[in-house]
Amino acid sequence: MSRRPTRADYVAWRTITTRWRDDDAYGHLNNATYYELFDTAVNAFLYESTGLDVRSLPRIGVVAETSCRYYRELGFPRPIETGLVVDKVGTSSVIYRIGLFQGESDEAAAEGRFVHVYVDNTDRSRPVAPLPDEIRVAVTPLLRPAD
Structure with missing residues (x-):
């Protein structure tokens, strides 16, 4: 996506409260916390939308790739709104984008890419198709799809 993402680019929303410990020594959200927010946004959505403990499915999603584009600082004590959209649903994977917003701005402060690849819940060694019906x-x- 060449332009900065806006709220209109996302479909599902969740508000997450920031914590004192989320900020680093420079007074803004620690980089590792962005990835925790992405993980929480995706997995909370899956739990709520399927009504299942997704960790107990025969095939589970493991993170195969993740990245983040930072546009402006986020930090404690204001809550963060996460917007979620799916770029691709494959035979054994799902590609998500997660926008992070704080305050009234229509433009994302950051956007993450998060790829779940589904593997057998027992051996977890390689991708397994098809994607679980509940997840699809x-x-x-x-x-x-991204622009």
Whole structure:
């Protein structure tokens, strides 16, 4: 995506409260915390939309790739709104984008890319198709390919 993402680019929303410990020595959100927010946004959505403990499915999503583009600082004590969208639903993977917003700005402060690859819950050694039906049903309404 060449332009800075806006709220209109996302489908599902969650507000997450920031904590004192989330800020680093420079007074802004620690880089590692962005990745925790991405993980929480995706997995909370999956739990709520499927009504299942996704960790107990025969095939589970493990993170195969993640990245972040930073546009402006975030930090404690204001809450962060996470917007979620799906770029691709594959045979054994899902590609998400997560926008992070704080305050009234329509433009994302950061955007993450998060790839879940589904593996057998027992050996977890390689991708397994097909994507679980419960997951496919949950994520398909979020499908909005990137520009």
